[in-house]
Amino acid sequence: MNSKLSNRVNNMATSATLAMAAKARELREQGKDIIGLSLGEPDFTVPEFVKEAAIDAVNDNYHSYTPVDGYGDLKSAVITKFKRDNNLTYKPSQIVVSTGAKQSLSNLAQVLLNEGDEVLLPAPYWVSYSDISKVSGGVPVEIPSSIESDFKVTPEALEAAITPKTKMMIYSSPCNPSGSVYSEKELRALADVLVKHPNIIVVSDEIYEHINYVGGHVSMAAFEDMYDRTVTVNGVSKAFSMTGWRIGYIGAPEYIARACNKMQGQVTSGANCIAQRATIAALENDPSKIQYMVDAFKERRKLILGLLSEIPGIKANEPDGAFYVFPDISSYFGKTLNGTLVNDSSDFALYLLEHANVATVTGAAFGDPKCIRISYAAAEKDIIEAMKRIKQALS
Numbered sequence: 001m002n003s004k005l006s007n008r009v010n011n012m013a014t015s016a017t018l019a020m021a022a023k024a025r026e027l028r029e030q031g032k033d034i035i036g037l038s039l040g041e042p043d044f045t046v047p048e049f050v051k052e053a054a055i056d057a058v059n060d061n062y063h064s065y066t067p068v069d070g071y072g073d074l075k076s077a078v079i080t081k082f083k084r085d086n087n088l089t090y091k092p093s094q095i096v097v098s099t100g101a102k103q104s105l106s107n108l109a110q111v112l113l114n115e116g117d118e119v120l121l122p123a124p125y126w127v128s129y130s131d132i133s134k135v136s137g138g139v140p141v142e143i144p145s146s147i148e149s150d151f152k153v154t155p156e157a158l159e160a161a162i163t164p165k166t167k168m169m170i171y172s173s174p175c176n177p178s179g180s181v182y183s184e185k186e187l188r189a190l191a192d193v194l195v196k197h198p199n200i201i202v203v204s205d206e207i208y209e210h211i212n213y214v215g216g217h218v219s220m221a222a223f224e225d226m227y228d229r230t231v232t233v234n235g236v237s238k239a240f241s242m243t244g245w246r247i248g249y250i251g252a253p254e255y256i257a258r259a260c261n262k263m264q265g266q267v268t269s270g271a272n273c274i275a276q277r278a279t280i281a282a283l284e285n286d287p288s289k290i291q292y293m294v295d296a297f298k299e300r301r302k303l304i305l306g307l308l309s310e311i312p313g314i315k316a317n318e319p320d321g322a323f324y325v326f327p328d329i330s331s332y333f334g335k336t337l338n339g340t341l342v343n344d345s346s347d348f349a350l351y352l353l354e355h356a357n358v359a360t361v362t363g364a365a366f367g368d369p370k371c372i373r374i375s376y377a378a379a380e381k382d383i384i385e386a387m388k389r390i391k392q393a394l395s
């Protein structure tokens with residue numbers, strides 16, 4: 001807290017995922033052997049065909065400002081992708097390319113929320129939804145779930161959370177942090193509630209779309225009666241291992257896309273030109289080209305779930321997508337481990353960092369204080385060693 005700074009930033013939480021990654025980096029620099037399972041970041045290199053497109057763009061002298069909402073041919077590639085993978089039809093005026101899906105989400109909060117508007121967050125939710133909403137004047141309203149319901153919210157819980165002030169709902173499927181994937185039937189049941197409340201805009205974050213081990217990805221906007229009030233968010237960070245290239249995009253009702261374009265025009269202008277050219281190559285290729293990464297994540301999921309099941313007091317369900325496990329560790333609350341009292345999931349994550357040298361993230365940051373998030377987008381040897389250390393630290 002610094003009184004010289006705005007209330008806006010003083011009231012904002014630091015991103016727990018990035019904070020834990022920074023802490024792990026700092027400890028590593030001090031010579032500690034930290035295994036980082038805190039950040040959701042694929043450890044693969046960028047596919048060759050994407051790299052080649054970026055190199056071509058440099059050699060072809062792409063260097064100048066791009067249209068604020070993205071190159072026209074990139075928007076065409078996004079439109080083709082939405083049609084091919086999601087059966088969604090968009091016009092170029094409905095697409096906005098941004099500096100990562102994080103900026104897409106931030107644009108949406110900025111252009112849709114007024115002071116006091118409520119934002120429904122089916123919990124657990126991705127850490128930044130809450131503060132991205134708050135900084136735009138929104139009031140996050142969590143809709144609870146639990147490991148028993150596979151971390152999915154019910155239509156009844158959704159209905160109960162809606163008030164006259166509800167403006168927006170943001171959710172991800174596959175979900176970060178739980179890995180849960182809503183089936184078509186489950187999503188339809190939520191849509192049946194939402195159609196009764198036509199003022200609510202739904203933000204469907206589909207950035208883990210391709211990292212799905214059960215198939216059947218469904219876009220909320222593919223329901224005809226939801227299309228006009230749903231924004232589909234996606235990006236290349238996860239599927240193409242392009243986290244540092246910073247490209248995300250939306251397909252949205254035209255008035256929302258125009259507003260995001262206007263907002264972005266004053267704040268950052270268009271996204272990086274070379275990364276935009278590379279994204280065309282990424283999106284034009286069939287998703288089968290990146291299946292090798294999904295297959296590897298699936299193997300790692302099996303590995304980590306097997307090892308976690310050998311650790312007493314940890315309850316994990318099988319995530320259907322993304323690359324996280326979100327175990328319930330609440331059986332440790334109130335216990336003293338190696339002289340450290342563990343009262344909540346933040347204490348637990350800190351204990352693992354200090355006594356197992358393994359970085360995870362507290363579930364509290366994702367709206368579920370009984371859990372921690374462990375990313376398995378890491379080398380198998382690191383997963384094995386990390387689970388061994390955690391087991392030892394808890395024994």
Ligand code: PMP
Pocket residue numbers: 040099100101102103126172176205207235236237243246247248
């Ligand atoms: N949504 C979810 C659910 C995420 O996990 C992430 C991870 N960074 C993002 C959005 C933002 O992605 P990016 O800004 O890298 O495109």
Ligand code: GLU
Pocket residue numbers: 015017018038039040041102128176
């Ligand atoms: N989305 C990733 C995560 O949840 C990256 C970190 C971030 O952008 O917050 O770990």
